[in-house]
Amino acid sequence: DGGITQSPKYLFRKEGQNVTLSCEQNLNHDAMYWYRQDPGQGLRLIYYSQIVNDFQKGDIAEGYSVSREKKESFPLTVTSAQKNPTAFYLCASTIGGLRRNTEAFFGQGTRLTVV
Amino acid sequence: AQRVTQPEKLLSVFKGAPVELKCNYSYSGSPELFWYVQYSRQRLQLLLRHISRESIKGFTADLNKGETSFHLKKPFAQEEDSAMYYCAPLAGSSNTGKLIFGQGTTLQVKP
Numbered sequence: 243d244g245g246i247t248q249s250p251k252y253l254f255r256k257e258g259q260n261v262t263l264s265c266e267q268n269l270n271h272d273a274m275y276w277y278r279q280d281p282g283q284g285l286r287l288i289y290y291s292q293i294v295n296d297f298q299k300g301d302i303a304e305g306y307s308v309s310r311e312k313k314e315s316f317p318l319t320v321t322s323a324q325k326n327p328t329a330f331y332l333c334a335s336t337i338g339g340l341r342r343n344t345e346a347f348f349g350q351g352t353r354l355t356v357v
Numbered sequence: 358a359q360r361v362t363q364p365e366k367l368l369s370v371f372k373g374a375p376v377e378l379k380c381n382y383s384y385s386g387s388p389e390l391f392w393y394v395q396y397s398r399q400r401l402q403l404l405l406r407h408i409s410r411e412s413i414k415g416f417t418a419d420l421n422k423g424e425t426s427f428h429l430k431k432p433f434a435q436e437e438d439s440a441m442y443y444c445a446p447l448a449g450s451s452n453t454g455k456l457i458f459g460q461g462t463t464l465q466v467k468p
Contacts, residue, residue, distance in 0.1 A: 284460035348401040
């Protein structure tokens with residue numbers, strides 16, 4: 243099956259700890275994205291990557307970090323600097339490259355709760 | 358700056374009533390626009406794209422460049438249409454690759 247897989251589905255973290263959310267795709271897509279979804283605030287872009295070994299900050303990058311060492315993987319680390327990390331996180335991908343105006347595919351999401 | 362506005366957080370209608378979910382955009386270049394839908398406990402997925410001029414599940418959306426709008430419409434709402442809807446534009450040649458979405462509108466169709 244082609245698609246995007248996020249893991250884990252639920253994640254609990256203690257305050258002060260960093261945590262990494264996994265996002266893997268086997269669609270051979272160049273571009274990948276991380277969003278945060280909060281009630282009433284829609285989808286807010288955290289980081290995005292158009293190509294391996296390159297990524298850019300989105301609108302709410304503070305307290306987050308990413309890496310793009312492989313085309314199929316785009317892990318997101320929520321650091322202790324993120325003031326309000328409890329949220330639902332969504333990963334997405336598009337074909338990217340010169341064909342930028344194409345459909346985005348989404349993972350099932352990871353619900354992070356800070357306890 | 359790129360901006361997408363969905364002015365309604367919640368839209369509640371009765372079954373059989375017409376539905377219009379509003380989307381306005383501010384964009385440089387010529388955008389392509391999409392509507393995405395998130396049903397309960399399902400992943401976000403594409404509903405339709407303006408370039409295809411298609412009707413999906415009875416929904417249509419027309420790009421109005423003069424009003425910079427891309428409203429989603431359906432003449433007769435069904436209960437299964439209840440979901441979260443997101444508008445998303447992508448620019449043409451000026452696109453930086455940044456994929457942004459509107460704030461989303463929750464559509465509630467009552468029996």
